[in-house]
Amino acid sequence: MDNMIEVKEQDCFAYKNGKCKVLRVKQCEGVGCSFFKTKPQLQLDRLKAFEHIQSLDANIRNEIIDVYNLESEKQLNEVGGL
Numbered sequence: 001m002d003n004m005i006e007v008k009e010q011d012c013f014a015y016k017n018g019k020c021k022v023l024r025v026k027q028c029e030g031v032g033c034s035f036f037k038t039k040p041q042l043q044l045d046r047l048k049a050f051e052h053i054q055s056l057d058a059n060i061r062n063e064i065i066d067v068y069n070l071e072s073e074k075q076l077n078e079v080g081g082l
Helices: 039-055 058-067 073-077
Strands: none
Touching: 039 058
C-alpha cells in the first residue's frame, strides 16, 4: 500500500469558505487547479524566490525591493510565515 497522502481542495493555501481567495472564480476547482498549492509548497516557493532575489546584483535587488514595496532586505529573510 502506498503512503500517499490524500490532498483535498481545503489544503490549498488560497482556499477559504469554499472559495478561492486568489482567483476570481465562483467555485474552487480543487487539486486540478493550476494555482493549487499547499501551505508548505507556498512557503518553499517563497523561500526559493527570496533566495534568488538575494543572489542578484545589489542594484537589481534594490530595484525589486522598491517595485514591490518591500520595507528592507530584512523582509526578504522573513520567509517563514504565511
